[in-house]
Amino acid sequence: MENPEVESDFLRSVHALLRELDGHHPAFQSERGMLRWTLHKKIDRNPSNGVLLIKILVKELERAERCNYRQYIIPLLHTLMYTLVKVPCIPDDLYERVYDFCKKLFTLPKPYCTIGLGYARQLKLERTIPGILYQRMVSAEQSLKNDSFPYQEKVFMFVDPDLLSEAVCRALVAEIKAAQISQCARSCMLYVIERALTAVLKDHCNVRNLLDILKAKPLDVTEHCFQQVVAANEHAGREARTEYRQCIEELERIYSTVLSTSEKNLGQTSVEESSDIPLPNPNISFHLWTDVDQLWKELVLFIRSPSQSCDQDSPSPELDNFEFQEVGPDYDYYDEQTRFSILSNDSGIERDLPTLGDEVPPSCSADADRSRLQRKGGMKKKGSSLNSIAFLHSGCTGQGSTTAGKLHRKSGGSIMEPMVPMKRLHTARVLVLGDDRVLGRLAQAYYSMRKRESRRAFLTPRLKVLFYYVPVVEEPPAYALPDQSEPCELAAYLGRADPWYESNINTLCHMIPKLATMPSSPSKATVSELFIIDVIAYYVRLGLHPIFFQIYAVKLHFNNTALEPIENTFLIEMSVTPEEFSPSRESTLMKKKAVTEVPGVDLTLAYKKVLLSNREKEEAVSLRSTGLIMKAIPSSKTEDLVCLNVNIAEVIKTTNLSGRSYSLVANKIRTRDINIRSTEQRTFTVCLDKDSKRVYKNVISIEVSPCLEPSYCLQKTQTRRTSFHEEEDVGLAKYLPKSLLLPINTFAGIIQ
Numbered sequence: 133m134e135n136p137e138v139e140s141d142f143l144r145s146v147h148a149l150l151r152e153l154d155g156h157h158p159a160f161q162s163e164r165g166m167l168r169w170t171l172h173k174k175i176d177r178n179p180s181n182g183v184l185l186i187k188i189l190v191k192e193l194e195r196a197e198r199c200n201y202r203q204y205i206i207p208l209l210h211t212l213m214y215t216l217v218k219v220p221c222i223p224d225d226l227y228e229r230v231y232d233f234c235k236k237l238f239t240l241p242k243p244y245c246t247i248g249l250g251y252a253r254q255l256k257l258e259r260t261i262p263g264i265l266y267q268r269m270v271s272a273e274q275s276l277k278n279d280s281f282p283y284q285e286k287v288f289m290f291v292d293p294d295l296l297s298e299a300v301c302r303a304l305v306a307e308i309k310a311a312q313i314s315q316c317a318r319s320c321m322l323y324v325i326e327r328a329l330t331a332v333l334k335d336h337c338n339v340r341n342l343l344d345i346l347k348a349k350p351l352d353v354t355e356h357c358f359q360q361v362v363a364a365n366e367h368a369g370r371e372a373r374t375e376y377r378q379c380i381e382e383l384e385r386i387y388s389t390v391l392s393t394s395e396k397n398l399g400q401t402s403v404e405e406s407s408d409i410p411l412p413n414p415n416i417s418f419h420l421w422t423d424v425d426q427l428w429k430e431l432v433l434f435i436r437s438p439s440q441s442c443d444q445d446s447p448s449p450e451l452d453n454f455e456f457q458e459v460g461p462d463y464d465y466y467d468e469q470t471r472f473s474i475l476s477n478d479s480g481i482e483r484d485l486p487t488l489g490d491e492v493p494p495s496c497s498a499d500a501d502r503s504r505l506q507r508k509g510g511m512k513k514k515g516s517s518l519n520s521i522a523f524l525h526s527g528c529t530g531q532g533s534t535t536a537g538k539l540h541r542k543s544g545g546s547i548m549e550p551m552v553p554m555k556r557l558h559t560a561r562v563l564v565l566g567d568d569r570v571l572g573r574l575a576q577a578y579y580s581m582r583k584r585e586s587r588r589a590f591l592t593p594r595l596k597v598l599f600y601y602v603p604v605v606e607e608p609p610a611y612a613l614p615d616q617s618e619p620c621e622l623a624a625y626l627g628r629a630d631p632w633y634e635s636n637i638n639t640l641c642h643m644i645p646k647l648a649t650m651p652s653s654p655s656k657a658t659v660s661e662l663f664i665i666d667v668i669a670y671y672v673r674l675g676l677h678p679i680f681f682q683i684y685a686v687k688l689h690f691n692n693t694a695l696e697p698i699e700n701t702f703l704i705e706m707s708v709t710p711e712e713f714s715p716s717r718e719s720t721l722m723k724k725k726a727v728t729e730v731p732g733v734d735l736t737l738a739y740k741k742v743l744l745s746n747r748e749k750e751e752a753v754s755l756r757s758t759g760l761i762m763k764a765i766p767s768s769k770t771e772d773l774v775c776l777n778v779n780i781a782e783v784i785k786t787t788n789l790s791g792r793s794y795s796l797v798a799n800k801i802r803t804r805d806i807n808i809r810s811t812e813q814r815t816f817t818v819c820l821d822k823d824s825k826r827v828y829k830n831v832i833s834i835e836v837s838p839c840l841e842p843s844y845c846l847q848k849t850q851t852r853r854t855s856f857h858e859e860e861d862v863g864l865a866k867y868l869p870k871s872l873l874l875p876i877n878t879f880a881g882i883i884q
Contacts, residue, residue: 135184139184142174142184142185143188150192150204152635164635166663168635169666171211172214172666173666177408179219182218183226190226190230193205194229194233205237207631207632214673216265217266220409221262221330222262234248234252237249242884243880243882246881260376261365261368261379262331263328264366266324266331266409267328267365269411270411270412271324272285272559273414274320275415275437276317277317278358278359278362283559285415286414286416288434288561289418289419290565291418291419291565292420292573293421295567297606300604300606300644300645303648303664304565304664311416315412315415318351322346322354323409324358325342326343330409332379337387341391345390349393364382413662414561414672421564421573426577427577427578427581428580431560431591435558435595558595558596559597560597560598562599565601565603567620571703571821572823573821576701583842585842586842586843587846598875599875602637602668603641605619605620605645607642621763621765622876623637628768629883630679630879630882632878636667644664675878677877677881678875678877678878679881680875682874683873684762684836685699685701685837686700686701686836687699688834689835690828690831691832692830700826701820702764702821704764707761707819707822708760708761708816710814710815711814730756730785731758732756732781732783733812734814735756735809735811736754737806737807738752738806739752739805740803740804740806741803742775742802742803748804760779760780761778761779762776763776763778764777774804775802775803776804776836778800779799780800781796782797782799783796784797804837805836805837806834806835807833807836808833815831817829818831818834838872840871841868841871
């Protein structure tokens with residue numbers, strides 16, 4: 133029976149959600165980001181009202197399609213599908229209406245057609261095997277051990293202790309720990325069993341008594357029952373021609389087998405009488421980010437870790453020993469990267485060279501005779517255990533973990549044994565919290581990881597990596613930004629490109645620090661009131677459409693010729709400021725008093741100007757400037773992402789009746805490659821991504837260009853040895869991505 137009061141309440145909540153998307157109602161600003169969470173919490177408390185909410189959402193979707201309110205379609209569709217996963221036993225007519233609506237989106241441009249196609253496939257599968265979306269989500273997110281669906285997912289939350297305070301870090305850890313109350317392996321297996329039997333057998337079984345029997349049994353009985361339920365549903369999902377009746381019969385057999393082991397008198401119970409089946413939050417691990425290679429190390433350990441079994445109660449035991457450690461100001465984030473980059477597995481001793489019969493890695497497949505060098509005796513340096521091939525491949529047995537084919541040297545060339553294609557059974561959802569500075573460090577870590585993978589591909593064939601970003605800024609900020617610039621430019625762009633990201637994620641920017649400073653209460657620690665973790669779970673589950681950002685490479689040359697040039701990357705901006713010039717005493721005395729001191733430094737700029745036709749024109753200009761800022765993030769979503777906007781404060785000398793003077797003029801250049809040099813040996817200071825830890829002084833020249841994909845550079849270097857075409861891409865390099873782009877996931881991507 134439908135309750136008119138509940139229906140009216142749902143309708144008011146949905147309309148408030150739509151008004152929030154319009155942004156024309158200041159009265160709702162205090163509730164921004166809370167409306168969607170509150171709506172789904174009502175379903176968590178009373179799942180029987182879920183069908184009513186789905187009906188309302190379908191009506192609003194159909195109205196938005198008729199009235200051409202496209203800005204409402206994606207938010208309403210995401211809200212509907214998330215409700216559908218939470219609610220069991222949806223009527224067939226509702227499935228049909230939602231499925232027909234998704235098919236209508238096929239005629240619309242991206243991202244509507246892409247999202248509509250993805251959800252249409254999920255609806256078709258869910259309608260055939262009710263409850264399979266819930267089963268797959270929980271099994272993968274909790275890494276439940278089973279043979280029928282061996283996929284594993286994990287959320288890695290990275291927080292830089294230099295950017296967020298200890299109070300915020302402890303608040304995040306407290307919520308993650310509270311969410312783990314319902315995440316033990318046995319509880320999650322019981323949830324999957326209950327949901328499958330409730331959705332398929334409906335009121336033909338007594339689910340509550342079945343669960344009581346399983347709780348009283350040993351742990352291996354629960355795991356065996358879980359394996360059988362998952363196998364039955366997955367077999368029906370793969371075999372499209374198999375009648376679904378076989379799946380029902382298999383679940384009935386499993387149900388009867390468990391009941392036969394108990395002498396308890398069991399009746400039947402309806403779906404309405406069964407208890408609520410929660411959707412556990414995904415497995416989240418918390419990491420204080422102090423090392424540029426820490427991301428790669430954690431992903432390697434994730435692949436090597438086994439799935440959860442019944443005797444594991446805490447999916448993230450590292451949180452139990454969490455301690456906040458302040459990082460000193462003298463810590464070098466990038467010294468570790470330098471040490472790893474120069475570490476070689478070659479001992480320098482001749483007897484350690486591999487023989488012709490030994491296995492040779494693909495990166496060391498040079499001619500064996502040519503590699504026989506005369507070596508002097510030396511000491512063999514042992515590298516990190518994480519870098520060893522034995523460590524990487526150990527623990528990676530099973531499906532999707534076949535070893536690579538061996539290279540065999542033959543006269544006239546080499547042949548590769550046929551390789552069994554790997555399946556990416558692991559998905560890592562990397563979530564970073566902070567302002568633009570943490571994204572700059574993420575770009576560095578991503579470049580370092582891609583560089584490792586280009587030399588020895590271990591993660592790429594086994595792991596799918598998705599990046600997520602939640603902006604967090606404290607008021608007042610714990611660490612001040614230079615020149616008080618906008619702290620979250622990239623998040624602002626994501627909000628303009630995707631309004632649903634603006635409504636759900638950008639609202640956390642100041643809300644997380646406020647919740648962290650609120651006094652703790654008993655209700656705050658309950659699983660049902662975990663606002664931050666619930667929003668993050670919603671984001672990582674439905675945010676599957678990335679927006680790509682170009683990473684730029686910069687090479688800095690210093691005034692001291694004894695110093696080697698430094699190569700680095702930036703994602704958002706690079707600022708160049710002339711350093712204070714201190715002339716000698718003799719030159720100061722020789723200057724005329726009437727001469728006006730002109731600020732700035734003389735620069736020579738050589739760049740490729742980007743025209744409106746997307747063509748490039750090489751130009752060179754000399755000017756005097758007080759500083760410049762290169763912006764890689766466009767000011768609007770319609771601008772080209774792969775372009776640098778260089779804002780130059782140019783000094784123009786003028787002459788008037790009172791003498792010589794000057795004025796400042798703002799110039800703007802659109803380019804992708806630019807070289808900057810000081811013509812009067814004046815140095816300047818360079819700051820990357822607004823980060824005070826990435827400031828370089830005494831710089832005399834700068835080279836900026838789009839960062840290239842390391843695998844492309846490696847193939848390009850190898851083909852140059854045998855090809856005379858230096859500029860053209862030949863061989864495998866033609867099919868590899870050239871530029872290194874950082875994907876940040878949103879709910880829809882760029883909505884045109």
